[in-house]
Amino acid sequence: MLFLFSPGERERCELKEMLEDLQYQMCRQESLIKKLRYQLSVFHKNVLHEKDSMYDNMAYVDRAVVEHIPSDVVVPVIKPEDLSFLVGADVDEDDVLIGKGLFGKVFLRQYQGEAVAVKVPYISEAVRDEDDEMRMVRIKADYARITMEALVNLAFADHPSFPKTLGIVDIEGAPSLILEFLGDKETGMIYSLSQAIKFQIPALSKEHWFLIMMDIIHGLKSMHEKGLLHNDLKANNILLQWQLEDQRWHAFIIDMAKSRLRPFPSGTNRCLRRR
Ligand SMILES: Nc1ncnc2c1ncn2[C@@H]1O[C@H](COP(=O)(O)OP(=O)(O)O)[C@@H](O)[C@H]1O
Ligand SMILES: [Mg+2]
DSSP states (O other): OOOOOOTTHHHHHHHHHHHHHHHHHHHHHHHHHHHHHHHHHHHIIIIITSTTOTTTTOOOOOHHHHHHSOTTOOOOEEOGGGEEOOTTOOSOGGGOEEEEOSSEEEEEEEETTEEEEEEEEOOOGGGGGOOHHHHHHHHHHHHHHHHHHHHHHHTTTTOTTSOOEEEEEEETTEEEEEEEOOSOTTTOOOEEHHHHHHHOSSOOOHHHHHHHHHHHHHHHHHHHHTTEEOOOOOGGGEEEEEETTTTEEEEEEOOOTTOEEOOOOTTOOOSSOOO
């Protein structure tokens, strides 16, 4: 039997078939995604969070962020013996711990005559019982995590709203990050935005508040323009430093460890991509 199609009808039928085919493929992909999500949740539950597992406490690294940083951004490796206690600082040498966070401890040191902050990852209790394989896995994970943080910091090396990054250093088997010290170099005092809000330390005039907010906005804008989200922006992760040149407090964004890629609308260029 001969079927005659009216003009355009054949195309309509073909399009309909294509649509049905696409809907079928979408359904299959959705069920595959559901299955993968389920398997991932089982993996997280059974392996990653299992007490004393090799992965317990392990730093997470987003490879996509590392891939995103241009390849000409290189992380300098600094020798531990090139770090010393800060000369002239009125701080107790045994008590040079200047900060603590979720990831690690931060110490005040001197490198090439400059005050620096050294961020050393925590070593969990389980480490005492770890075997060589577990030790290697932990060090590799910390190394990857610190390198990612250093790379993100280095990508903003020329921006005044971020601390300068000097490199990474091995502190007794713990890969650690060395940043410009933000605070009072003589007393070792650090001023966070959180202290300024809660205790007015430092007490800021309206004009200084405005300038500090502008520093934060400029820093964030620059991150977003380069395709990154900070992802952990809070008053504790903003440090304030008095600068003699312009006689004002400046705000610095720290703790880039949770940076992720900013989801881009399709067709938009990503301007930082590592080649
Ligand atoms: N460059 C720096 N200069 C001075 N202090 C710092 C610097 N970086 C971090 N700190 C101090 O160490 C604390 C923890 O550092 P942070 O990078 O936020 O680590 P975490 O990822 O563990 O939260 C900060 O809240 C701050 O008090
Ligand atoms: Mg922090």
